[in-house]
Amino acid sequence: MFARKRQSTGDLAFDIVNYTLLIGFTLMILYPLYFIVIASFSDPNRVNVGDVWLIPQSITFEGYERIFSDGAIWTGYRNSILYAVLTALIGTALAIMAAYPLSRRDLLGRNFFMIFFAITLFFSGGLIPTYLLMMKLNLMNTIWAVILPSAVDAFVIIIARTFFQGLPEEIREAASIDGCTNLRYIWSFVLPLSKPIIAVIVLFAVVRQWNGFFDALIYLEDADKYPLQLILRNILIENQPSGNLVDDIQTAAEKQRIVELIKYGVIIVAALPLLILYPFLQRYFVQGVFIGSVKG
Incomplete structure (x- = not known):
């Protein structure tokens, strides 16, 4: 078995910065989509005051019920x-x-x-x-x-x-x-x-x-x-x-x-x-x- 080559300090720092930026850009793209999904079945009043940002609050499917009807x-x-x-x-x-x-x-x-x-x-x-x-x-x-x-x-x-x-x-x-x-x-x-x-x-x-x-x-x-x-x-x-x-x-x-x-x-x-x-x-x-x- 070949031993894994150790990374230099510069390569390690580059990887950390690179992955950090990629994760940041991914979150910037995915979070607005995620927010729309959870806001679609959360209480709009809670959405307007900023309570909904990670998990849905006061779950309701009335919007979807009216849409599909x-x-x-x-x-x-x-x-x-x-x-x-x-x-x-x-x-x-x-x-x-x-x-x-x-x-x-x-x-x-x-x-x-x-x-x-x-x-x-x-x-x-x-x-x-x-x-x-x-x-x-x-x-x-x-x-x-x-x-x-x-x-x-x-x-x-x-x-x-x-x-x-x-x-x-x-x-x-x-x-x-x-x-x-x-x-x-x-x-x-x-x-x-x-x-x-x-x-x-x-x-x-x-x-x-x-x-x-x-x-x-x-x-x-x-x-x-x-x-x-x-x-x-x-x-x-x-x-x-x-x-x-x-x-x-x-x-x-x-x-x-x-x-x-x-x-x-x-x-x-x-x-x-x-x-x-x-x-x-x-x-x-x-x-x-x-x-x-x-x-x-």
Whole structure:
């Protein structure tokens, strides 16, 4: 057995400082999340006076009971899931359709198209022109006004293009010799090897759509089409809970107490889908891309 090499005083001091800083940064990130969780089922009056900071006080689940019994929040949940799924499907398809041709060296004018896409990273059409475009396309107050503008962006296309450029050229040459068409090659070879980048594109699209509320605020009029984040905005910013969350409460003080409970509870409820989705996609970020693709 080899004896463990003793650390010098400088290395030991570095490790102590390093671990201290890392633990400090970790607590700075995790504690606000932990506080929201315990505040969601603690008495808001105890939260406001500072009694709740490590463990919940005067535990109550009335906020969650009202949240899960409110139809508007479930409608928002349904709409957000629908918007996120459609955005992921459409955005992933469009990103791959744009990125793969741009990754091919034999594409005529690919540099021009890349410049065209890159310009959109620095300039946008603006709110008013975009609003007028939605009106001209008759997309106002439809789900497509929320889905299509955020379906894909140039940043995702550039990331996917860079990934496709790293695919082994030998696979395409061998497939071409065997008479494989471009579409068949994409379906049979490119997509199976591209699970990591597809996972990234899907996660970007879902997070972007799930956290967005501005497009819905501008383009949607019917409350039945509101996503969950717009309902959450009304509760957090405008202090206006939707549906029948606080309609049965008479006194202003009690209504404010319940609203505070609902604020924290809705944040937790809104974050759950992403927390559930991420572990299923995270493994692709570290997975080897070309394992088994080329045998030497």
